[in-house]
Amino acid sequence: MSEHTRQLDSGRPRDLPMARSMCWHCQSEMTGEYFCGRCVKVQPLSKELDYFTCLNLPRKLNLDEQALEETFYALSRNFHPDYYATKDEGEKAISLGNTALLNTAYRTLKDPVQRAEYLIRLEAGSAKDIRTSPPADLFDEILELQEDLEEFRSLSAGESVERRQELLEKLQAERQALETRKAHMEERLREQFSRWDALPGEAEGAAAAQAQKDAVLTGMQEILSNRTYVKNIVNDLVAATSPAGDTERNIWH
Amino acid sequence: MAYSEKVIDHYNNPRNMGSFKKDEDGVGTGIVGAPECGDVMKLQIKVEKDTIVDAKFKTFGCGSAIASSSLATEWLKGKTVDEAGRIKNTEIVQELNLPPVKIHCSVLAEDAIKAALNDYKKKGETEGQAEEVATPV
Numbered sequence: 001m002s003e004h005t006r007q008l009d010s011g012r013p014r015d016l017p018m019a020r021s022m023c024w025h026c027q028s029e030m031t032g033e034y035f036c037g038r039c040v041k042v043q044p045l046s047k048e049l050d051y052f053t054c055l056n057l058p059r060k061l062n063l064d065e066q067a068l069e070e071t072f073y074a075l076s077r078n079f080h081p082d083y084y085a086t087k088d089e090g091e092k093a094i095s096l097g098n099t100a101l102l103n104t105a106y107r108t109l110k111d112p113v114q115r116a117e118y119l120i121r122l123e124a125g126s127a128k129d130i131r132t133s134p135p136a137d138l139f140d141e142i143l144e145l146q147e148d149l150e151e152f153r154s155l156s157a158g159e160s161v162e163r164r165q166e167l168l169e170k171l172q173a174e175r176q177a178l179e180t181r182k183a184h185m186e187e188r189l190r191e192q193f194s195r196w197d198a199l200p201g202e203a204e205g206a207a208a209a210q211a212q213k214d215a216v217l218t219g220m221q222e223i224l225s226n227r228t229y230v231k232n233i234v235n236d237l238v239a240a241t242s243p244a245g246d247t248e249r250n251i252w253h
Numbered sequence: 254m255a256y257s258e259k260v261i262d263h264y265n266n267p268r269n270m271g272s273f274k275k276d277e278d279g280v281g282t283g284i285v286g287a288p289e290c291g292d293v294m295k296l297q298i299k300v301e302k303d304t305i306v307d308a309k310f311k312t313f314g315c316g317s318a319i320a321s322s323s324l325a326t327e328w329l330k331g332k333t334v335d336e337a338g339r340i341k342n343t344e345i346v347q348e349l350n351l352p353p354v355k356i357h358c359s360v361l362a363e364d365a366i367k368a369a370l371n372d373y374k375k376k377g378e379t380e381g382q383a384e385e386v387a388t389p390v
Contacts, residue, residue: 139286143295231291
C-alpha cells in the first residue's frame with residue numbers, strides 16, 4: 001500500500017463529494033473516498049465542491065486558521081503531483097486537477113477579503129446582484145485626488161520645484177488619511193464577520209433568517225466595494241509619491 | 254490577452270477628456286464606479302434644446318474603461334436626450350471588441366450616460382423649466 005493511502009486511513013474521516021460514484025479506472029463502486037478501495041487509484045474531486053467543504057471548514061468567516069493549514073497540508077499530501085510522477089496519465093491529470101482546486105480553495109480562504117468575497121458569491125449567487133449605494137462623496141474625493149495626481153505626474157522633477165513639493169506633501173497626507181480609513185473599513189469588515197458567524201442556523205424561521213443573512217451580506221458587500229475604491233487610489237498614491245516613484249503606469253490591470 | 258487597436262487608440266488619444274462646471278446650465282453629470290475593479294468614471298453632457306452639443310469625461314481605471322467612456326462621449330454628441338438614453342453597452346463592446354472580462358467597463362459607461370442624463374433631467378425639474386420628462390429609467 002502506498003504511503004499516501006496510509007496517510008488517509010490514519011486521518012480524520014472525511015466525506016467530500018467526488019466527481020463520480022464509480023472508480024474511473026476499475027469501475028468499482030465508490031462512496032466518496034479519495035482512492036479506490038480496490039485498485040487504489042486516486043479519484044477526481046467534484047468541480048462543484050465549495051471551498052469551505054473542500055477544506056473541511058464550516059461556512060464561517062472568522063475561521064480557524066490552524067485547521068485551515070493542517071487540512072490543506074494533509075490533503076496536499078494526498079494529491080500532490082510529485083507523488084504521481086511515475087503514475088499513468090489519468091492519475092497524473094487527476095492529481096493536477098485536485099491540487100489546483102485545493103490550492104485555489106486554500107488561497108481564497110486564507111485571505112480575509114477574498115474569503116468574504118467568496119462567501120458572498122456562494123450565498124448570493126453573485127456579488128454583483130447585491131446593489132449597494134454608490135459612495136458619492138468618495139467618488140468626488142477620488143476624482144479630485146486623481147486630478148492632483150495627474151498634475152503631480154506631469155511636473156517633471158526639474159521644474160516647478162515649489163508646486164511639486166506642495167503637491168507631494170498634500171498627496172502624502174491624503175495617502176495617510178486614506179490608509180487609516182482603509183484600516184477602519186477592515187475593522188468594520190471584521191465586525192460583519194462576527195455578525196455572520198453568530199447568525200442562527202437554517203432551521204429557525206427561514207424567512208427571518210434569510211433577511212438577517214441578506215443584511216449582513218449587503219453590509220459586507222458595501223464595505224468591500226468602498227474598500228476597493230480606496231485601495232486603488234492608495235496604490236496610485238503610493239506609486240506616484242514613493243521615492244522610487246515614477247513607475248510606469250500599468251494599463252493592463 | 255491583447256487589447257484591440259481601437260481600445261489602444263482611445264487610450265492613447267482620448268477624445269473629449271475634461272469637464273464642465275457641474276452647475277452650468279444644461280450640464281448633466283454622472284459619476285459612477287465599478288466595485289469589482291475600483292474604477293471611477295465621470296461623464297458630463299451639455300444639452301441645448303434637447304440635443305447634446307458637447308460631452309466630456311474623466312475616467313480613472315484601466316484602458317478599456319477609458320476607451321469605453323471616450324467612445325461614449327463621441328457617440329453622445331449630436332444625439333437627442335432620448336436617443337442618448339438608448340445607447341447600450343453591447344454596442345460599445347462590439348465597437349471596441351472588448352473581451353468578456355472587460356465587459357463591465359462598457360456597463361460602467363452605459364451607467365455613466367444614464368446617470369448624466371438623469372442628472373440633467375433632475376436639474377431641469379428643479380428649475381421648473383423641464384419640458385416633458387421622459388419616463389424614468
